[in-house]
Amino acid sequence: MRNVLARGAASAILVGRDGARDLAAPVLERHGDISPGALAAAVRWLCRTHDVTGWEGSSKGFSLLHGWLPAYPETTGYVLGTLLEYGRRRKNRADLAERARAMGDWEKRVQARDGGIMEGTVGGRERRSIVFNTGMVLHGWLDLEAAGTGGYAEAAARAAAFLTDRLGRDGTWAPAVEFAGIPHTYNARVAWAMLRWARLTGDEAGEAAARRQLNWVVSRQRANGWFDDCAFRTGQTPSTHGLAYTLRGLLESHAITGEESWLSAVERTSEALIRKLAVGPRLVAGYDADWRPAAHHACLTGTAQLGGVWLRLYQVTGDARWLNAGLGAVDEAARRQQRGRWPAIAGALAGSFPIWGRYAPLQFPNWAAKFLADSLMLRDDCLRAVAA
Amino acid sequence: MRAVLVSRYPRVDTIAWKRQVGGALLDAGVDVSLLYSRASLIDQAWAGLREEGWGVLRRYLALRSGGADGEAGASLAYWAEDRGLEVERVHRLGDPRPLCRLSPDVVLLVGADLVPASLLAVPRLGTINAHFALLPAYRGMNVAEWSVYNGDPVGVTIHLVDAGIDTGPILLRERIALEPGDTFESLRRRQRELAARLLVRGALELGDGLARPVPQAADEGRQYYRMHPALRRVAEARLRAQTADVDARA
Numbered sequence: 292m293r294n295v296l297a298r299g300a301a302s303a304i305l306v307g308r309d310g311a312r313d314l315a316a317p318v319l320e321r322h323g324d325i326s327p328g329a330l331a332a333a334v335r336w337l338c339r340t341h342d343v344t345g346w347e348g349s350s351k352g353f354s355l356l357h358g359w360l361p362a363y364p365e366t367t368g369y370v371l372g373t374l375l376e377y378g379r380r381r382k383n384r385a386d387l388a389e390r391a392r393a394m395g396d397w398e399k400r401v402q403a404r405d406g407g408i409m410e411g412t413v414g415g416r417e418r419r420s421i422v423f424n425t426g427m428v429l430h431g432w433l434d435l436e437a438a439g440t441g442g443y444a445e446a447a448a449r450a451a452a453f454l455t456d457r458l459g460r461d462g463t464w465a466p467a468v469e470f471a472g473i474p475h476t477y478n479a480r481v482a483w484a485m486l487r488w489a490r491l492t493g494d495e496a497g498e499a500a501a502r503r504q505l506n507w508v509v510s511r512q513r514a515n516g517w518f519d520d521c522a523f524r525t526g527q528t529p530s531t532h533g534l535a536y537t538l539r540g541l542l543e544s545h546a547i548t549g550e551e552s553w554l555s556a557v558e559r560t561s562e563a564l565i566r567k568l569a570v571g572p573r574l575v576a577g578y579d580a581d582w583r584p585a586a587h588h589a590c591l592t593g594t595a596q597l598g599g600v601w602l603r604l605y606q607v608t609g610d611a612r613w614l615n616a617g618l619g620a621v622d623e624a625a626r627r628q629q630r631g632r633w634p635a636i637a638g639a640l641a642g643s644f645p646i647w648g649r650y651a652p653l654q655f656p657n658w659a660a661k662f663l664a665d666s667l668m669l670r671d672d673c674l675r676a677v678a679a
Numbered sequence: 680m681r682a683v684l685v686s687r688y689p690r691v692d693t694i695a696w697k698r699q700v701g702g703a704l705l706d707a708g709v710d711v712s713l714l715y716s717r718a719s720l721i722d723q724a725w726a727g728l729r730e731e732g733w734g735v736l737r738r739y740l741a742l743r744s745g746g747a748d749g750e751a752g753a754s755l756a757y758w759a760e761d762r763g764l765e766v767e768r769v770h771r772l773g774d775p776r777p778l779c780r781l782s783p784d785v786v787l788l789v790g791a792d793l794v795p796a797s798l799l800a801v802p803r804l805g806t807i808n809a810h811f812a813l814l815p816a817y818r819g820m821n822v823a824e825w826s827v828y829n830g831d832p833v834g835v836t837i838h839l840v841d842a843g844i845d846t847g848p849i850l851l852r853e854r855i856a857l858e859p860g861d862t863f864e865s866l867r868r869r870q871r872e873l874a875a876r877l878l879v880r881g882a883l884e885l886g887d888g889l890a891r892p893v894p895q896a897a898d899e900g901r902q903y904y905r906m907h908p909a910l911r912r913v914a915e916a917r918l919r920a921q922t923a924d925v926d927a928r929a
Contacts, residue, residue: 562902569820569904610901611828611910618907677913 294358301633302355302653309645325625325667332628332638333664334377334387337370339634340657341390347397351412352642352656353635361412364401366658367394368408368428373661375438376668388440395435398428399446406449410470422457422464425450426481433487451488454481455500462507476508476521477533479540486547505544508537509556516560517580528577528585530650531593534560535662538600546607554607561601565616568597573623576643576650588648591640592659595624599666602673614673621666628663629655680886681710683783683802685772685791686755688717696871697755697789703879704787705762709886712765712781715756716772716792755789775801785882788840796842804885806840809874811867813852814838815900818845821911823866825903827921828914833857833866835873837881839892844902848892850881859926861918 326332340350340359348362349370371391378387403409407420408428429450432443457464463474482501489498511519521529521537538557545553563582568574574597576590598620605614627644629636640659642651651659682704686697704711759766767777775797778786786806788794799806812822814836826833834854841847855869884890906914 565904566902611825612901612903615904615907615910618909622907674909677910 297633298355298358301636305355305641305646309647313645325622325670326628326630329625329628330377330664330667330671332630333640333660333667334374334638336636336638336655336660337374337657337664338387338390340370340660341394346390346393348394348401348413349657352651352654352659353639354655355646355653359635360654361414362397363412363657364398364408365410365424365427366656366661368398368424368431370657370661371395371431372434373664375434377664379438380668388438391431391435391438392440395431395440395443398431399443402428402446402449406453407468408450420453420468421470422454422468422481423470423475423478425453426478426484429454429481429484429488433484433491436491447488448492451485451492451494451497454485455494455497458500458504460503462503462505462510471524473525474507474520475523475533476511476518477536477540479505479508479538479544480536481540482508483540483543483547486544490547501544502548502550505541505550505553508541509552512556512559513580515580515582516563517578517582518560528579530577531564531574531590531597532576532650533593534564535593535596535600539596539603542600542603542607546603557600557604558608561604561613561616564597565601565612568616568619568623573644574620576648586649588643588645588650589623589627590648590650591624591627591642591644592650592656592662594620595640595659595662595666598624599662599669602666602669605673606669606676611677614677617666617673618670621663621670624663625667680784680882681712681782682882683712683714683778683781683786684755684759684789685714685716685778685786685794685798685806686789687715687792688754693871694755694758696875698758699872699875700787700789700878701755701759701762701764703875704882707879707883709882711759712767712783713756713759714767714769714772714778714781714786715754715759716769717756772798778802785885787878787882789878793844794840799840799842807837807850807878807881807885808840808845808847809878810836810838810845811870811874812836813854814845814849815895817903818900819903821906822903823870824863824906824911824914827863827918828906828910830917830921833870835870835877837874837877838895843897845900846895846897848894850884850890850892851877853877857918857922857925859922861922861925863915863918866918 343350343359344362348364348367351360351363353359371394374387375391378384403420405420408424409418410421410424411418429447432447435443457468466472482504485497485501488494518529518537521533538560541553542557573589574594575584576586576588579585598617601613601617605617627640629639631637636655639655640663642654642656646653684701701711756766767781769777772792773795778798778801783802785804786802788808812826813834817826823833832854836849837851838849839847853873
């Protein structure tokens, strides 16, 4: 009862605060320095998402309506990579490697017999394996292997085989293994995991499959950079979250293979989006096929992710315009990070700004904090390189 | 030749160079008039705050009190009326009729808002703008800062205005040499002086049929946006380093 009251009070405060900020943001908020504790706070909160499940997976997040949510296989797969990377940078944080290992082991336990990873959160009925979640967990196991924490190769091989074997000739997966039964360009992020695996093991069939998928993704891009088949469900407008998945997958796949058409695709979409960022007052959650805003609220995950995409694009191309956009987007996301002392949300990032926006309303998803932390680390790298 | 200056009530920009343009045109015997946009006080405050943040208040007060450049506070509209020039005042650019009433041969943008396409068709010879960087490479905003950041020369370009942003055919282009002790403020001051001279020259050459506009290819340049404060600090450091080199060579 006490928890319900606390969440109710917090909801009222956060809704009021975001409402006021929403009105004032265009004139009162400027780009500038990010709190030096922002990254550590995000990582602390990610650790908390692990603690609340008893060191199984990372909780899907904290909801102001329902409290802590169950462990989420999909995002645990990539949250563990963030903890590993942060731990690597902070040499005295062996505990983070230990957490990542525990998450990786938990993922092995939830891996299905077909080698894939289930959709949804644990705790309910048994669910089918889908490609996106499988790809995200494959990333996590590859991160653990790369960090020298062995024991994941067999599970990774089964996941990679699940992905390769089910990809059609046209570069799309069968509806049975796709979220909502439709193809998605954001599976470029899955293809990136397949390429990582293929390069690690010499899996030629896996690499050919990944290339086929990425070429299909590029075929779905319009001349103005917008992507068809990027939305989660039929009839929806693609979110910045899905767009960022698509772009990051293409970009990292270019970084691995040198394939120029994938880089060009990333730049084409990014040109359109950085203009939106510059014109402001914020990147909204989605844009229609003519890049007109299709929402009032921001999807903070997408904003943080796009910041990361552009910072990586700067690292890959050396074009400071991408660095500029990346810094701006990370600013936008980081200024929405929760401060204060309430441990359930301190350091977290809401799904939407304002918090009642349609993307994960009144929730703090674990992947939002994950992508904020990733982008803050990239930001540090880029600013250090520029200063040097 | 009949020239129309298109300007707006100054939020953050300065007035002296605009007067210099108007004065030089008058001296050259050009028939000058002014289309002046002055939105409501709330609109101006809102736009100024969005562009500059609270720093706009400091700059506005400096402008009213004569400013760092020693300018008097009166607007371009008062300056024009003092000289008996025709002035059309509008709230926003958009309706072509006020400009049509001035029947311009050439329009010069001097601190104007974005000009809608409906106005571009009005002047017989075209609309020209001064861009504070070398086109086609640097389009958009904070382009002097971006030029320095990338180690490229700073300058001014006079171009015909088309429907794109800084994409119209180039009329004149000139570099500015860095001087010891330069800051972005001092660079901008010299850019404004150069822009005033080149704008007048561009207008006169258009009127005399001597202009040779060079089209820009769409993919020749890049669009730059407002520079992030962290990169601005880097650009300032790079400017100091570049001017130190100039100093050492001198």
